[in-house]
Amino acid sequence: MNLTRRKLIASSLASASMITIGxxxxxxxxxxxxxxxxxxxxxxxxxxxxxLSGGNDGLNTVVPFTEPVYYNQRPxxxxxxxxxxxxxxxxxxxxxxxxFADLMEDDKLAVVQGVGYPNPNRxxxxxxxxxxxxxxxxxxREEGWLGNVMTHQIQEGSTDIPGIHLxxxxxxxxxxxxxxxxxxxxxxxxxxxxxxxxxxxxVVAKGEGxxxxxxxxxxxxxxxxxxxxxxxxxxxxxxxTSAVTYPNSALAKKLETAAQLIDSPLATxxxxxxxxxxxxxxxxxxxxxxxxxxxxxxxxAFVDDITHRGxxxxxxxxCFSEFGRRLKENASDGTDHGAAAPMFFAGSRVKAGxxxxxxxxTDLQQGDLKHQFDFRQLYASVxxxxxxxxxxxxxxxxxxxxxxxx
Numbered sequence: 001m002n003l004t005r006r007k008l009i010a011s012s013l014a015s016a017s018m019i020t021i022g023x024x025x026x027x028x029x030x031x032x033x034x035x036x037x038x039x040x041x042x043x044x045x046x047x048x049x050x051x052l053s054g055g056n057d058g059l060n061t062v063v064p065f066t067e068p069v070y071y072n073q074r075p076x077x078x079x080x081x082x083x084x085x086x087x088x089x090x091x092x093x094x095x096x097x098x099x100f101a102d103l104m105e106d107d108k109l110a111v112v113q114g115v116g117y118p119n120p121n122r123x124x125x126x127x128x129x130x131x132x133x134x135x136x137x138x139x140x141r142e143e144g145w146l147g148n149v150m151t152h153q154i155q156e157g158s159t160d161i162p163g164i165h166l167x168x169x170x171x172x173x174x175x176x177x178x179x180x181x182x183x184x185x186x187x188x189x190x191x192x193x194x195x196x197x198x199x200x201x202x203v204v205a206k207g208e209g210x211x212x213x214x215x216x217x218x219x220x221x222x223x224x225x226x227x228x229x230x231x232x233x234x235x236x237x238x239x240x241t242s243a244v245t246y247p248n249s250a251l252a253k254k255l256e257t258a259a260q261l262i263d264s265p266l267a268t269x270x271x272x273x274x275x276x277x278x279x280x281x282x283x284x285x286x287x288x289x290x291x292x293x294x295x296x297x298x299x300x301a302f303v304d305d306i307t308h309r310g311x312x313x314x315x316x317x318x319c320f321s322e323f324g325r326r327l328k329e330n331a332s333d334g335t336d337h338g339a340a341a342p343m344f345f346a347g348s349r350v351k352a353g354x355x356x357x358x359x360x361x362t363d364l365q366q367g368d369l370k371h372q373f374d375f376r377q378l379y380a381s382v383x384x385x386x387x388x389x390x391x392x393x394x395x396x397x398x399x400x401x402x403x404x405x406x
Contacts, residue, residue: 045386046315048258048271049146050251050299051172054278055124056321057288058341058369061097062111062358066090069361073328077284077335091358096293099300100344107352108303109344110404112378114359116340116371120323124279124337127322132173134376134395145379146270147177149387149394154180163270164261166254172272188257244305247297251275255302263309269387278321282332295319303346316347316386316405320375326367340371343378349406377402 064070065081066089084092085101093100103109121127126137132144143151150162165171165184175182246252254273261268275295280288299317306315324341340359359369381401383391392398 052321057325097296099296114372120339122337144174252298312348319344339368
């Protein structure tokens with residue numbers, strides 16, 4: 001069937017897949033046009049955020065295997081000393097976290113201990129909002145900490161895509177902005193044009209626009225740019241040159257997509273992924289082990305992949321949860337909402353090892369571990385030292401960054 005140039009363009013633009021951008025939608029060719037016109041700088045740092053939703057149990061993640069009180073308070077849930085993947089003489093990882101142990105051995109993992117904030121809130125929603133906006137409930141704003149800073153860093157007229165949320169979940173509040181729309185993408189399949197790109201490109205290039213700057217010329221230019229970028233992304237998607245095999249998990253697939261996009265024409269500097277299920281009030285042992293295995297193995301594969309692709313010096317992973325769990329196990333073989341917990345940073349330019357002391361198990365605050373680092377100090381580290389972006393206005397005050405990057 002012969003298609004006129006006008007009909008083919010109209011058909012392609014009308015039937016293109018749609019992606020969610022904030023609360024609205026934009027057709028795929030426009031999104032790809034942004035990528036085609038972007039000027040990616042290979043030396044610009046990239047942040048990949050991994051959010052552990054539900055409140056990760058930090059004590060069974062980084063295990064204080066020489067502490068008698070840990071075993072006394074957790075007669076059923078405590079990880080036996082013989083099973084811990086020891087890091088030093090007193091601390092080690094959960095036995096399923098071989099990926100993190102390997103990253104630590106390779107000097108590519110930093111563990112920041114006892115991270116939280118004053119007067120901790122034990123509500124999932126309110127605590128996550130505090131982490132997302134750096135504000136208390138009475139002052140929670142519509143903008144997230146990353147959405148706010150990206151809004152002020154994007155240059156006027158830029159076609160760069162500053163941030164991408166990968167996954168089918170609701171876009172995290174951390175990326176929300178009043179004026180900047182952040183893309184949410186389920187998979188790289190959404191970057192494929194619906195028509196054969198070579199046929200479309202040939203028909204579009206034949207020209208009826210006359211070069212007079214009219215609407216048809218604009219559509220022609222836009223479509224050709226989208227095709228170019230779609231072909232580049234398709235080559236990356238179908239011809240992955242990485243020698244890394246990712247685990248078969250949802251988180252791994254998200255991080256694999258992030259690695260492919262980092263290796264694409266996109267100039268995106270922030271990628272955000274989430275994994276849910278850490279609210280382990282009952283029957284925690286098996287569920288938590290499965291989650292930790294996913295996180296550890298997926299992040300290890302991602303760091304290996306990024307290294308293989310040659311981006312390891314500019315890509316860093318930040319992993320956090322909205323709070324930890326209480327020291328004492330409950331009657332349902334689980335743990336209840338707590339406060340301070342570890343944060344993790346992975347990549348070739350992190351200062352590997354432990355930062356800070358493990359929280360005291362005897363000096364508690366209403367049964368919870370006390371925090372020694374405010375999470376906004378880590379955000380300040382990420383913004384100022386890694387991204388080279390100002391932090392004070394975003395964080396709502398001055399917070400001393402930690403020295404966690406090389």
